[in-house]
Amino acid sequence: LGEPGFTDWKPEAPAVLDIPAGLPVLTVDPTDLHLPDHAEPDEQSALEGFSEAHTLARGLSDNELMYTVLGDYRRGEESGSIVGAASTIVIGAAGQTTSRIPGLPSIIMADGPAGLRLAPTYGVDAEGPFSLGDSSLPATFLELMDDAGREALGIADEPDPREPAEIREQYTTAIPIGTALAQSWNPVLAERLGDVVGAEMERFGIHLWLAPAFNLHRSVLCGRNFEYLSEDPLLAGRIAAAITHGVQSHPGRGVTIKHLACNNQETNRLNSNSRVSPRALRDLYLRAFEICVRQARPAAVMTSYNLINGVHTSESAQLLEVILRREWGFDGLVMTDWVVDGMTHSDMKHPRATAAATIKAGNELFMPGGETDREDLLAALERGSAGRGTGDRSAAEDGGVSLTRGELEKQAARVIRAAWRIATISTS
Numbered sequence: 551l552g553e554p555g556f557t558d559w560k561p562e563a564p565a566v567l568d569i570p571a572g573l574p575v576l577t578v579d580p581t582d583l584h585l586p587d588h589a590e591p592d593e594q595s596a597l598e599g600f601s602e603a604h605t606l607a608r609g610l611s612d613n614e615l616m617y618t619v620l621g622d623y624r625r626g627e628e629s630g631s632i633v634g635a636a637s638t639i640v641i642g643a644a645g646q647t648t649s650r651i652p653g654l655p656s657i658i659m660a661d662g663p664a665g666l667r668l669a670p671t672y673g674v675d676a677e678g679p680f681s682l683g684d685s686s687l688p689a690t691f692l693e694l695m696d697d698a699g700r701e702a703l704g705i706a707d708e709p710d711p712r713e714p715a716e717i718r719e720q721y722t723t724a725i726p727i728g729t730a731l732a733q734s735w736n737p738v739l740a741e742r743l744g745d746v747v748g749a750e751m752e753r754f755g756i757h758l759w760l761a762p763a764f765n766l767h768r769s770v771l772c773g774r775n776f777e778y779l780s781e782d783p784l785l786a787g788r789i790a791a792a793i794t795h796g797v798q799s800h801p802g803r804g805v806t807i808k809h810l811a812c813n814n815q816e817t818n819r820l821n822s823n824s825r826v827s828p829r830a831l832r833d834l835y836l837r838a839f840e841i842c843v844r845q846a847r848p849a850a851v852m853t854s855y856n857l858i859n860g861v862h863t864s865e866s867a868q869l870l871e872v873i874l875r876r877e878w879g880f881d882g883l884v885m886t887d888w889v890v891d892g893m894t895h896s897d898m899k900h901p902r903a904t905a906a907a908t909i910k911a912g913n914e915l916f917m918p919g920g921e922t923d924r925e926d927l928l929a930a931l932e933r934g935s936a937g938r939g940t941g942d943r944s945a946a947e948d949g950g951v952s953l954t955r956g957e958l959e960k961q962a963a964r965v966i967r968a969a970w971r972i973a974t975i976s977t978s
Contacts, residue, residue: 551831551868552859558827597881603967607959610651615955616927617648618962619909620919622656641681642669642720644760645888645918647969654966655973657883659806662761663777666722666750673714680712722750728762732779737792744796744805751803757972758850758883759797760806764790764838765854768814783834787841794846802972804849807842809887810874811835811863813854821900823857831858836873843878849968850883853913855903862903864889870912883968885915889923906930906951914961931958 607615622637622645637643637658644661648654661667673682725731725743734740747759763774767781779786794805812824812835826835842848851874853864863869864886874880889902905916905923910930916923930953 551826551828551866552861554825554827554859556825556827558829597967599967599970600963603970604959604963606966607963610962612928612931612955614651615958615962616924617650618654618965619914619916619927619958620648620905620923621915621917622646622648622650623919640668640755641672641679642667643756647915647965655969657757657969657972658755659758659760660751660754660756662759663763664727665725666747666754666756666759668720668722668754670721671717671719673712674716674718675712675714679718680714682714682717720754722754727776728764728779729776731793732785732789735785737788740789740792741796744793745799748797748800748803751797752800757802758804758806760808760852762790762793762805763808764842765809765811765813766834766838772814773816774813779838783837784841787838787845790838790842791846794842794848798846798849804882804972806850806852806885807839807848808852809854810839810851811854811869812858813856820855820902821857821898823860823900825859840878843874843880848882849972850885851880852885852887855887855889857900862907864903864913865907865911867911875912883915883964884913885917886913888917890918890920904951906953909961910951910953910957912961914964927953927958931955
């Protein structure tokens with residue numbers, strides 16, 4: 551995952567013991583470590599339902615393909631609760647996949663971590679249910695946005711509030727925070743609490759829970775430590791796998807493990823660059839994710855905001871296609887954390903990730919999406935059709951990131967496959 555810019559520490563070599571002569575030597579080829587039941591990126595058609603999803607994707611227009619790989623954003627006044635509460639179906643849910651494609655079900659997502667997070671109250675009028683306010687909208691996001699970002703979200707000028715004819719309540723169970731769960735050292739307990747969340751997902755019509763989160767406790771100053779499980783990757787991975795088993799014991803419900811990877815600080819996390827050696831990545835920061843993926847097959851993975859060795863995690867094909875999918879055998883949905891135009895400035899050393907570079911790298915769902923992101927995808931498609939551009943987003947002199955129609959169809963097919971699998975299981 552790139553060069554960290556430093557030499558990793560290595561312990562002094564121990565004294566060599568006397569080794570008997572004539573012992574057999576086994577030469578290990580890394581390619582032999584590939585598990586045969588794990589699908590390579592070029593073997594996607596072997597995955598159940600992918601061929602059918604790919605067929606549908608080929609029949610979609612360019613615009614429909616772009617909407618498929620973006621969240622179900624709305625323009626203007628409709629997008630007022632887009633950050634962290636963007637679902638138009640379940641009030642207070644974090645978001646959903648597109649509802650613009652006829653016949654394609656939308657995947658509804660709710661945040662965590664200490665149980666299912668929804669708006670406790672919502673209004674109902676003749677037009678249907680609606681949010682009573684943006685109390686679930688994280689203030690930190692709004693503080694980061696400039697005027698252009700607020701305008702893009704439709705919150706520069708607040709519309710006239712709707713008057714509810716009825717106010718309804720919806721309550722969910724608060725389970726212990728991640729750190730407390732890990733301190734129990736009890737996978738059975740973690741699985742039973744996951745079962746509670748899965749049951750409530752069925753009740754409210756939620757398909758993906760945006761949890762558990764288990765980045766390491768790299769520093770006591772990390773603002774998400776309460777949510778993350780442990781400083782021990784083995785403990786974090788095992789507890790996360792148990793939670794996953796509990797939630798996914800309910801058909802059509804899945805977890806979204808996050809944040810892949812090295813999201814170990816909140817300060818400047820939208821564009822901070824984590825410089826990490828390959829050894830530390832393998833032994834520490836990726837280990838918990840690997841354990842959970844291999845043991846529990848989570849339905850989805852969410853990438854982090856930060857960069858690793860100069861590349862945004864959501865734009866890293868090495869992380870997503872090579873390690874996550876090819877090596878660990880992950881066959882679910884990969885989405886970004888909520889990236890909104892206006893949260894960071896383009897003149898920063900590390901500006902925010904772009905939709906085109908993200909989709910090209912194998913992160914097939916850019917959340918929550920917006921017109922700026924659709925325009926970025928459109929420009930990348932135009933460069934790809936003209937044979938211009940490059941896969942390296944830093945090479946602006948070559949025209950920026952290019953995206954072929956085939957690449958976009960492949961990523962859209964992954965989203966379609968995930969939506970079909972969830973909808974089929976949920977209604978059967």
